[in-house]
Amino acid sequence: MGRALARLMAERGDTLFLLGRDAAQLARSATDLELRGAAGSVGTATCDLLGPESFAPALAAAAAALVGFDTVVVTAGAFATQDALEADREQRRQLLTANFTNTIEFCELARQRLLDQGGGTLCVFGSVAGERGRKPVILYGAAKAGLSHYLEGLDHKFRARGLRTVLVKPGFVKTGMTADLPPPPFAGEPEAVARAVLRAIDKGTPEVFVPGIWRWIMLVIRLLPRAVMRRIEF
Amino acid sequence: MAPTHTTTASPAAAPDTAVPPLAEVSGWGHYPVLLGRQFRSEDLARVTARARLSRGLGRAYGDAALPAAPDDLVATTTLADRLLAFDPSSGRLRAEAGLSVRALNRWSMPRGWFTPVTPGTQFVTLGGMVAADVHGKNHHRNGCFGNHVTALTLRVADGRIIECSDEHEPELFRATLGGMGLTGHILEVEFQLERIPSPWIWGESERCDSLDVLLARLKEAGERWPFTVCWVDCLNAPPRLGRGTLMCGRWAEPGEAPATPPAPKAALAVPFFLPDWFLHPWQVKLFNRLNYWKHGARVRRGIEHPESFFYPLDVVLDWNRLYGRRGFTQYQAVLPADEDPSVPRRFLELLHRHGASVFLCVMKDCGAQGKGMLSFPRPGVSFALDLPVRGAATQALVDVLDEFVIAAGGRVYLAKDAFTRAENFRRMESRLATFAQVRRRWDPDGHLRSAQSVRVFGDKP
Numbered sequence: 001m002g003r004a005l006a007r008l009m010a011e012r013g014d015t016l017f018l019l020g021r022d023a024a025q026l027a028r029s030a031t032d033l034e035l036r037g038a039a040g041s042v043g044t045a046t047c048d049l050l051g052p053e054s055f056a057p058a059l060a061a062a063a064a065a066l067v068g069f070d071t072v073v074v075t076a077g078a079f080a081t082q083d084a085l086e087a088d089r090e091q092r093r094q095l096l097t098a099n100f101t102n103t104i105e106f107c108e109l110a111r112q113r114l115l116d117q118g119g120g121t122l123c124v125f126g127s128v129a130g131e132r133g134r135k136p137v138i139l140y141g142a143a144k145a146g147l148s149h150y151l152e153g154l155d156h157k158f159r160a161r162g163l164r165t166v167l168v169k170p171g172f173v174k175t176g177m178t179a180d181l182p183p184p185p186f187a188g189e190p191e192a193v194a195r196a197v198l199r200a201i202d203k204g205t206p207e208v209f210v211p212g213i214w215r216w217i218m219l220v221i222r223l224l225p226r227a228v229m230r231r232i233e234f
Numbered sequence: 235m236a237p238t239h240t241t242t243a244s245p246a247a248a249p250d251t252a253v254p255p256l257a258e259v260s261g262w263g264h265y266p267v268l269l270g271r272q273f274r275s276e277d278l279a280r281v282t283a284r285a286r287l288s289r290g291l292g293r294a295y296g297d298a299a300l301p302a303a304p305d306d307l308v309a310t311t312t313l314a315d316r317l318l319a320f321d322p323s324s325g326r327l328r329a330e331a332g333l334s335v336r337a338l339n340r341w342s343m344p345r346g347w348f349t350p351v352t353p354g355t356q357f358v359t360l361g362g363m364v365a366a367d368v369h370g371k372n373h374h375r376n377g378c379f380g381n382h383v384t385a386l387t388l389r390v391a392d393g394r395i396i397e398c399s400d401e402h403e404p405e406l407f408r409a410t411l412g413g414m415g416l417t418g419h420i421l422e423v424e425f426q427l428e429r430i431p432s433p434w435i436w437g438e439s440e441r442c443d444s445l446d447v448l449l450a451r452l453k454e455a456g457e458r459w460p461f462t463v464c465w466v467d468c469l470n471a472p473p474r475l476g477r478g479t480l481m482c483g484r485w486a487e488p489g490e491a492p493a494t495p496p497a498p499k500a501a502l503a504v505p506f507f508l509p510d511w512f513l514h515p516w517q518v519k520l521f522n523r524l525n526y527w528k529h530g531a532r533v534r535r536g537i538e539h540p541e542s543f544f545y546p547l548d549v550v551l552d553w554n555r556l557y558g559r560r561g562f563t564q565y566q567a568v569l570p571a572d573e574d575p576s577v578p579r580r581f582l583e584l585l586h587r588h589g590a591s592v593f594l595c596v597m598k599d600c601g602a603q604g605k606g607m608l609s610f611p612r613p614g615v616s617f618a619l620d621l622p623v624r625g626a627a628t629q630a631l632v633d634v635l636d637e638f639v640i641a642a643g644g645r646v647y648l649a650k651d652a653f654t655r656a657e658n659f660r661r662m663e664s665r666l667a668t669f670a671q672v673r674r675r676w677d678p679d680g681h682l683r684s685a686q687s688v689r690v691f692g693d694k695p
Contacts, residue, residue, distance in 0.1 A: 001418065003276070025277065032316035175313070 001175055002075030004194035005030065010038035017062040017069070019047035022074075047106075049076050049098040055106045059113060070110065070200060071121040072110040074103060079178070085139045092139060098142040104150050111154060119162020123201050124151055128171045128209065131218045135233055155206050164204035168197050171214035211232060252471050256304055262554050263295040264507075265561030265623045265652055268685060269304040278314040278330060282419035283390045285309035287684045290359030290583040291334060294366065295564045296652025297685035298414050300301070302695060306683070309419060309452040311361050317341065318422060324676050325427040326384060331361030331420045333559035344495060348485075349426040351379040354596075356545050363418040367412030367606035371461040371483070371544070373596065376428075378604035379613060382409030383425045388418030391677035395421065402617040409672040411606030414648055416673060416682050418689075432491035435461075437483040437538040441529045445476025445579050449571075450595070450616070455482045456599050461543070464597040468582050468590075468619070476582045478597070483543055492537060499541045510558035513622060522593075523600040557622050565632060566618040566647040567639045568611055569601050577642050578615050584638055585619070588631055594620045608669050618650065636662075648686065659690045666691075 008141040009016060018033075020026045025042035031143045032044045043065035047058035062069055085092045107122060114120035129137035130144030148167060155165045172178060172187040188211040200208040209215035223234065237269060259270040268595055272289065273283045282288060286306040288301040301308050311332035319328040325347055329338070337350060337357035342348060353368040362368075367380040376382070385399040386407060396418070398407040410417045432479045438459075442448040448464055455462045459482035467477035547553055554562070578597075585592065596618045600611040632653035639646060645662040646654050659667055670691070673682075687693040 028316055028318060032319060035320050037315040 001170065001193055002073070002174060002198070003192050004190035005073065005075070005197055006033055007036055008198050009192050010034075010036040010042075012039055014043045015039045015066055017066050018042060018044045018064065019058045020044070021046060021048045048200070049078070049102045049106070050094060051200060052102050052105050055102075055109050059109055063113060066168050067191055068117050069113075069120070071123065072114065073123045073201070074106060074110075075125045077103065079140060081088070082136050082138055096139065096143050100146050103147060107150070107154075111158070114163055114180075115161060119164070119202060121164045121166060121201055122151075122154070123166040123168065123197070125168045125170065126151070128169050128214050128218050131169070132229070134221070134229070152206070165206055166197075166200050166204065167207045168200070169207065169209045169214065171209065171211060173210070173215065178194065254307070257578075259289075259292075259300055259308070260561070261292060261296050261299060261652070263561050263563050263570040263623070263652060264554055264557070264559065265563060266297055266300070266685070268297070268300050270301040271305065271306050272308045274310040274312045274313055276313045278311060278332065278419070278421050279395065280420065281309040283393065285419065288331070288365075288415050288419045290332060291357045292363035293355055293358050293362065295562075295650045297496055297689060298366070298649055298651075299362075300685040302683045302685050302688045311359055311420075313355050314421075315359075326424065327427055327431065328385075328424040329360060329408055329420060331359060331364075331423055332481065333360050334358065335360075335363070339540075340498065342427055344429070346399065346430060348430045349379075349413055350376050350382040350426060350428040352544055353598040353625050354545060355548055356462040356541070357548065358439070360425075361415070361640045364420050365413065365415040366647075367604060367609040368649070369598075369600070369604075369611050371463045372613055374456040374462065374599050374601040375419055375460050377601060378412070378606060378609050379425070380606040380609060383411065383423060385424040386420060387422035389421055390418040391679065391681040406676060407674055408605055409607045409669055411604065412609035413607065413669065413673075414684065414686065416612070416684065416687050417676055418682065429637075430485045432488050433495050434486040434491040434539060435483045435538040435540050435543040436536070437481065437488040437543055438535045439479055439529065439532060441477075441479050441531060443477045444473060445478075445582065446580045448476065448478050448480060450573075450579060451480050452597070452599055452615075453478070455480060458482075460484050462599065465525065466597045466617075467526050468585055468592050468595045469519045471586065472583065475586055476579065477526060478595075479526070481543075483538065486537055488577055490537065494670060495542065496539050499539065500547055501549050501551045504553055504555040505652040507555045508557075510560050510622075513557055513591075513593055518591050519592045521660045522601045522631065557620075561623045562620055563623055563628065563632075563652045564618055564620050564650040565653075566610075566616060566650045567635065567644050568614050568616040568647075569639065569642045569644040570612065570614040572613065574642075581617060581635075581638060581642075584634065586635060590619070590621060590631055592619045592621060594618075607665060607672065608648075608663070610645065610649070612645070614644060616647075618647075623652075629694060633658070648690065651686070651690070654690060656690055656692050 014040050016033055018026050018030055023046050030042035030044050040185045045058040045061040047054045078090055078098045080095055126148045127144040151165045151167045158208055173193050174187055175190055193210040196210045197234035254271040254273050258267050260267040273281045284307050287301055287313055288309045290311050292299055299545050301493055314330040314332035316330045335358050352370045361378045367378045370377050390396055442451055442457050461483040464478050464480050466476055569577050598616045600614055602618050603612045635652055636658040640661045683693045688695045
């Protein structure tokens with residue numbers, strides 16, 4: 001989804017800087033975005049959600065290359081099935097650290113930079129899994145729920161000072177992360193999802209469900225009584 | 235000032251030892267349906283490390299992109315779709331193998347470029363185009379896609395990543411063009427785009443009331459038009475057997491073309507498999523009659539949307555579901571017709587005698603054979619027929635058609651095939667031994683294989 005979103009930004013001529021784990025892959029993605037119309041050259045820096053010491057230098061590199069930035073998009077995150085996470089303590093620790101503790105640490109640094117320069121947009125990818133405790137995504141969902149509260153809090157506290165937060169809540173989207181899972185009904189394509197996210201970034205919508213139908217699906221799920229949630233496998 | 239952004243991407247990858255779940259997988263014809271494990275990732279070099287076959291958008295009709303055994307890992311390439319290098323002065327583009335023609339066109343057309351060869355659907359990947367060495371409506375002029383490929387990056391069976399071209403490992407290069415992905419996983423494709431004067435098509439079409447007229451007009455049109463194709467009604471008894479419509483086109487000049495670029499076409503979808511009886515013979519007959527009569531007797535000329543011209547069937551997504559769960563096959567064969575001009579007519583008569591219910595029949599003229607070692611086209615007339623799968627009857631029909639094709643000196647197209655027997659393919663394909671030699675040299679243990687290579691090339695099951 002990050003790739004699809006960055007391509008839309010490139011196509012309209014935005015200036016971009018990429019952060020990610022693999023320098024060689026980043027360089028290839030940067031060329032792709034330049035060929036699709038990104039303004040100037042697309043810079044890159046390595047940054048790993050499991051290595052929080054990489055955050056500050058990466059953001060500094062981005063700020064230097066872009067001469068300040070007005071939007072930060074965080075699409076990174078790990079995924080594993082509930083069964084795998086229950087079975088493997090190390091994988092569980094890593095996923096919770098990457099998706100919750102370290103993502104928030106990264107956002108804190110980004111938030112400070114944005115506020116220091118008078119405001120901007122912080123867009124973070126949460127998940128519909130964070131909407132309610134559900135059997136198939138208990139641990140993954142718990143981290144995303146925490147992230148969701150964090151971003152809402154930022155919105156309440158800093159919006160008046162110019163920080164706009166956009167929390168994206170994807171339902172099922174056919175990406176590399178979900179490649180091993182059978183797509184359910186209402187599965188979204190990355191390109192369509194990216195268009196909705198870009199609209200939300202431009203407008204500063206604090207919360208966006210993608211595809212949109214998931215807002216209503218999750219509304220129903222939130223309203224279900226516990227007795228029902230215990231019995232269903234959703 | 236343009237907004238500036240910083241993006242962090244690349245989700246934590248699953249460990250390389252992960253095994254994707256078993257799931258049903260099939261080609262576009264939904265026959266055969268097999269079990270397989272598909273591995274999808276943005277990083278092609280990683281997913282192909284253990285895979286025994288690559289698969290793109292799954293548009294090969296039969297078993298070309300299906301695993302030979304359920305536990306053969308299949309690398310699905312569609313997420314690897316980055317543009318890697320482009321020279322705007324020469325039009326040479328390098329991209330990852332999972333890039334679709336649809337995405338390519340949407341990028342290249344506004345910049346005044348188009349792929350030199352496009353197949354009849356935009357839902358194919360560059361890797362698939364190389365593996366099948368696809369041809370299009372301009373085969374008589376531009377040849378196959380492989381003729382415009384300048385270099386390939388492959389992961390060969392022993393795991394090495396190799397760059398090949400006419401200069402470097404030319405034998406591997408030529409075997410890979412049309413080699414059905416059996417010489418190595420295609421990771422990157424470098425090829426030459428073609429300049430277009432506008433993104434619109436100037437088209438002309440006419441109705442012809444017999445096969446002989448249609449064939450003559452197709453041959454004439456090929457001398458004047460870069461794009462030609464015929465739709466043929468093969469459900470009528472002779473002499474009306476083989477009447478049809480000839481469609482020709484060229485890129486519109488800037489003066490003729492509308493000022494605005496063509497908007498992407500919205501597509502309808504067939505949401506589920508229709509019942510097997512849906513395409514009943516009488517409906518098929520009616521569709522073909524209507525298609526013939528609706529054109530009218532006069533010649534039609536005008537500006538056409540490039541998507542309607544090149545990809546008329548793409549406006550209905552998942553149209554393969556019209557054939558029901560039993561699926562369908564496309565039989566495509568090229569028949570040399572220079573020595574004996576009665577060959578195309580006798581082919582349709584044979585089809586008619588066997589009562590084949592052909593919903594759609596497309597006829598094309600083919601030019602010179604390409605440089606791909608196993609590339610399908612050769613000079614002659616190509617027929618592509620959609621046939622519903624009806625078990626043993628379909629196998630029997632394909633056997634009969636194959637005998638005719640062998641006698642006529644033609645061959646079938648592996649990208650479409652699901653039924654041709656190994657011994658029949660050998661009789662059609664004198665180049666098979668050379669291809670097998672190259673495969674043995676690069677893959678002595680038979681690591682790379684597909685359901686089709688077991689069926690048609692006799693690979694170990």
